[in-house]
Amino acid sequence: MAFHTTRWSLVARAGTDDLAGRQALAELCQAYWQPVYWLYRRLRVDPERARDLTQGLFAHLLERGDLRRADPQRGRFRAWLRACARHWLADEHERERAHKRGGGAVVLSLDVAAEESRYGLQAVDHLDAEALFERRWAQTVIERALVRLEREETTARRGALFPHLRVVLEGEGPRRPWADLARELDTSEGALKVAAHRLRARFRDCLVAEVRDTLPDDVAPGDEVNELRRSLDAGAETPRQSR
Amino acid sequence: MDTDDQRPPAHDKLLRQALGATEHPAPWTAPGLDTLAAVFPELLVEDLIGQGGMAAVYRAVQKKLERRVALKVLRPDLAKEPEFVARFLREARALAQLQHPHVLTVYDFGEREGLCYLLVEYVDGANLRELMAMGRLSPAEALRLVPQVCAGLQFAHEHGIVHRDVKPENVLVDRHGQVRLADFGLAKLAGGSDPSLTRSSMVFGTPHYMAPEQWRGSGTVDHRADIYSLGVLLYELLTGRLPVGTYEPPSRSAGVPAGLDRVVHRSLEQEPERRYQSAREVQREVEAQSTDAAAPEAAGRPVAAVADDAGFVRRGWALFVQAVLLLLVSGVGLAMFVAVQRRRFFAREIAEHEIAVRERTLAAMRQALAQGDAWTQAPPEAKTFTLVEALPAPAFAAIVGTWVLATLVLVALLLVRAGRYGRGRSRFLWSLVAACAWLPFLAGLGFGLFQLAGSGVRRDAIANVLAAGFTATAAGLLFAWLWRRSATLARGPEPARRWLLASSCLVALASAVGVATYAQAAPSGVTTTLVQGVLRGDRLLGASRATVLDSLGPPRAISASATGMTWTYRTPDAAEATLTLQGDHVAVAESRALVPEGRAGVGPYLGQQLRDVVARLGAPVETMHGRLVDRFTFAGGIEITVAHDVVIGVERGK
Numbered sequence: 001m002a003f004h005t006t007r008w009s010l011v012a013r014a015g016t017d018d019l020a021g022r023q024a025l026a027e028l029c030q031a032y033w034q035p036v037y038w039l040y041r042r043l044r045v046d047p048e049r050a051r052d053l054t055q056g057l058f059a060h061l062l063e064r065g066d067l068r069r070a071d072p073q074r075g076r077f078r079a080w081l082r083a084c085a086r087h088w089l090a091d092e093h094e095r096e097r098a099h100k101r102g103g104g105a106v107v108l109s110l111d112v113a114a115e116e117s118r119y120g121l122q123a124v125d126h127l128d129a130e131a132l133f134e135r136r137w138a139q140t141v142i143e144r145a146l147v148r149l150e151r152e153e154t155t156a157r158r159g160a161l162f163p164h165l166r167v168v169l170e171g172e173g174p175r176r177p178w179a180d181l182a183r184e185l186d187t188s189e190g191a192l193k194v195a196a197h198r199l200r201a202r203f204r205d206c207l208v209a210e211v212r213d214t215l216p217d218d219v220a221p222g223d224e225v226n227e228l229r230r231s232l233d234a235g236a237e238t239p240r241q242s243r
Numbered sequence: 244m245d246t247d248d249q250r251p252p253a254h255d256k257l258l259r260q261a262l263g264a265t266e267h268p269a270p271w272t273a274p275g276l277d278t279l280a281a282v283f284p285e286l287l288v289e290d291l292i293g294q295g296g297m298a299a300v301y302r303a304v305q306k307k308l309e310r311r312v313a314l315k316v317l318r319p320d321l322a323k324e325p326e327f328v329a330r331f332l333r334e335a336r337a338l339a340q341l342q343h344p345h346v347l348t349v350y351d352f353g354e355r356e357g358l359c360y361l362l363v364e365y366v367d368g369a370n371l372r373e374l375m376a377m378g379r380l381s382p383a384e385a386l387r388l389v390p391q392v393c394a395g396l397q398f399a400h401e402h403g404i405v406h407r408d409v410k411p412e413n414v415l416v417d418r419h420g421q422v423r424l425a426d427f428g429l430a431k432l433a434g435g436s437d438p439s440l441t442r443s444s445m446v447f448g449t450p451h452y453m454a455p456e457q458w459r460g461s462g463t464v465d466h467r468a469d470i471y472s473l474g475v476l477l478y479e480l481l482t483g484r485l486p487v488g489t490y491e492p493p494s495r496s497a498g499v500p501a502g503l504d505r506v507v508h509r510s511l512e513q514e515p516e517r518r519y520q521s522a523r524e525v526q527r528e529v530e531a532q533s534t535d536a537a538a539p540e541a542a543g544r545p546v547a548a549v550a551d552d553a554g555f556v557r558r559g560w561a562l563f564v565q566a567v568l569l570l571l572v573s574g575v576g577l578a579m580f581v582a583v584q585r586r587r588f589f590a591r592e593i594a595e596h597e598i599a600v601r602e603r604t605l606a607a608m609r610q611a612l613a614q615g616d617a618w619t620q621a622p623p624e625a626k627t628f629t630l631v632e633a634l635p636a637p638a639f640a641a642i643v644g645t646w647v648l649a650t651l652v653l654v655a656l657l658l659v660r661a662g663r664y665g666r667g668r669s670r671f672l673w674s675l676v677a678a679c680a681w682l683p684f685l686a687g688l689g690f691g692l693f694q695l696a697g698s699g700v701r702r703d704a705i706a707n708v709l710a711a712g713f714t715a716t717a718a719g720l721l722f723a724w725l726w727r728r729s730a731t732l733a734r735g736p737e738p739a740r741r742w743l744l745a746s747s748c749l750v751a752l753a754s755a756v757g758v759a760t761y762a763q764a765a766p767s768g769v770t771t772t773l774v775q776g777v778l779r780g781d782r783l784l785g786a787s788r789a790t791v792l793d794s795l796g797p798p799r800a801i802s803a804s805a806t807g808m809t810w811t812y813r814t815p816d817a818a819e820a821t822l823t824l825q826g827d828h829v830a831v832a833e834s835r836a837l838v839p840e841g842r843a844g845v846g847p848y849l850g851q852q853l854r855d856v857v858a859r860l861g862a863p864v865e866t867m868h869g870r871l872v873d874r875f876t877f878a879g880g881i882e883i884t885v886a887h888d889v890v891i892g893v894e895r896g897k
Contacts, residue, residue, distance in 0.1 A: 138254065138258070139254045142254045142257050142258055143254075145257075145261075146257070169257055169260055169261070170253050170256040170257055170260060171256055171259070171260040200260065200261075203257075203260075203261055204261045207258075207261050217455075217513070220451070220453070222451075228258065229258055229259075232254055232255045232258060233255070
């Protein structure tokens with residue numbers, strides 16, 4: 001988790017011909033397929049179709065390594081992926097005529113059913129496709145940060161505490177009084193509070209680490225974090241005009 | 244993540260929590276002026292002029308030297324750690340060694356009663372952020388400032404001090420266009436003391452000026468980090484934007500010489516080794532570019548003037564807000580005050596009039612009876628008595644009062660505009676003028692108290708004291724508060740100031756509307772009363788008092804006859820009009836301008852009632868009370884209201 005070369009800058013530097021670069025890109029794609037799925041879902045409505053488009057895009061990116069249209073040297077992974085997704089859609093009809101790509105190419109495991117069940121209701125109607133993409137992106141980053149945090153906690157043998165303390169990350173107290181919880185977990189109330197405080201700080205770090213992974217080396221994560229927040233806020237607001 | 248929980252997590256809460264803890268370092272309150280006065284007896288601490296996450300800056304005067312200084316006080320909780328204090332003193336000592344025209348001079352430093360402080364040179368001007376916010380810093384001017392920044396940095400670097408926080412807020416420009424670099428090394432101080440606080444603010448705050456090695460937290464940070472920040476500063480000064488991501492070369496976006504692109508690029512290199520290795524190199528390059536291109540137009544407007552303007556704007560805004568608020572309070576206060584005063588004065592006058600009317604009516608009636616012609620004739624023409632109450636219209640007083648007050652405040656603002664605000668005598672004058680505006684209220688307060696003491700507890704006197712006292716106190720407190728806060732108010736960022744301006748305008752507008760509404764609602768002009776009565780024996784059986792309220796202003800003439808009353812007006816188009824109230828009806832006679840448009844009311848009914856009473860004289864009739872209102876509307880928005888208060892009492896038999 002040290003701040004060395006970020007995943008995205010590895011892709012940018014090595015290119016997709018390189019094995020390490022390819023590997024990094026695959027990881028990133030697997031991490032952020034949901035926003036793309038919802039982008040297509042919003043534009044094409046049908047979940048099947050959206051899934052195929054998503055799968056096709058990633059197959060294209062990972063197998064052919066065709067990065068001509070969007071140059072990974074420039075900017076952030078989020079913007080790059082969004083541009084690629086847009087281009088892929090624009091070429092849709094052309095591709096169908098050529099019918100060369102095997103429609104069934106599966107490069108990533110996309111659990112569309114779970115995604116639909118968790119976010120189907122949330123697919124905010126008033127957001128346009130791009131805003132939905134941004135919103136889901138922000139959510140994905142946060143989810144990944146949570147996963148990362150949990151993994152770290154487990155590795156550090158504090159995994160047992162995590163499910164109980166998770167609520168503090170949302171700014172709430174635990175569901176039961178601290179004292180009760182401390183007794184159950186066989187620790188002191190003070191220690192528990194310290195652990196909660198530490199967990200919050202760690203979560204922040206995880207969030208930054210996740211964000212940084214999608215940025216070039218030399219870009220500070222502040223702007224990106226602010227944008228994430230904006231796109232989350234946009235989803236919570238009243239309907240806005242589509243572009 | 245929770246496997247049993249299929250609901251998505253509360254993303255926004257998570258994000259807000261994660262950021263919330265970082266974006267705003269724990270809020271703290273800067274020590275009050277009283278506290279500081281106790282801690283620093285040798286200083287006259289005047290005003291809080293700025294407050295950040297780490298320190299507060301006050302304007303002060305060293306009493307002995309009569310020298311203006313800036314007192315920077317670090318947040319007190321930092322000073323609780325002895326380690327921090329030691330480090331602070333070490334840094335400050337090194338800083339105090341720096342004597343350079345472009346480095347803010349440290350006069351004194353230390354730790355007193357839990358407060359770490361620096362006493363530094365006071366710069367009368369503005370910082371680069373403020374100058375940029377005004378949008379008045381041309382590339383040519385920027386190119387003349389940057390070399391001074393470089394010189395200051397170079398000097399500090401030579402003495403082994405790295406600034407670590409070069410940004411527009413820390414570059415002060417005085418009235419003569421001289422640059423001073425402030426806050427050397429304080430960032431480092433913060434960095435080591437409370438890692439959770441500052442590291443996160445480094446990540447999420449405004450990291451734009453930070454060199455990559457600084458926010459990465461890896462590798463050693465040396466003077467070349469300042470070179471990077473300098474590059475960001477230069478780019479922002481030239482283009483008005485920050486060099487984020489793939490940035491546009493300044494030559495393309497700002498039309499400056501292409502040579503500057505190279506300077507910016509090289510300053511912003513990721514690896515310190517590839518940047519300029521000293522601030523002097525940057526200075527040389529920038530100077531070379533500015534002599535090439537910027538020389539012709541640079542002669543135009545000196546930066547000094549801009550800095551001076553910025554200083555004014557800073558003070559001016561605050562005073563503008565202050566003035567508007569004062570205006571608002573004064574408007575409300577005046578309205579209250581006048582309302583109370585009016586009741587107090589005019590209630591008594593009206594009561595006196597009523598007594599006079601009754602007595603005169605009776606006297607006249609008796610006289611008529613003595614003449615023996617009173618009730619035998621039909622229809623009985625009542626004797627007519629006229630009273631003219633010329634009461635000063637309260638709305639008029641309110642408007643004049645507010646206007647006078649506004650003028651006083653504006654005069655004070657003019658004093659400020661002349662640039663003399665803040666110096667002893669003018670400041671005193673301005674306070675005096677503003678204080679004078681409240682004299683009427685203080686006078687009212689005194690008068691009310693005098694009344695209370697003299698004539699025992701009276702309701703109107705209490706109301707008077709309360710109204711005047713409340714107004715004077717509220718206004719005084721507000722004034723004192725604004726007086727202290729003015730500098731702080733004005734130091735906000737540009738959008739905040741714009742917001743202040745907009746809201747002040749709204750408040751001013753609301754205040755004006757309020758006063759106007761009050762003026763409209765209050766009766767204006769002159770109230771005239773006509774009394775008619777009926778007498779039997781020596782008793783008053785019936786009386787009618789007609790009050791005419793008009794909006795024409797005072798009548799030019801009022802004449803009364805035995806049968807009626809006539810008002811003569813000059814109408815807005817300078818024609819003359821007469822209005823006659825005769826018996827039971829109002830007639831508009833000989834009017835060229837007063838064209839009746841409508842009439843509402845039950846005036847004629849009154850006459851009928853009076854006649855009925857007279858006709859049934861001798862028969863048992865009960866006492867009747869009534870108020871009958873006639874309202875006449877005329878072209879040009881003129882409205883005349885006639886109110887008839889009727890009391891009729893008839894005795895049984897003779």
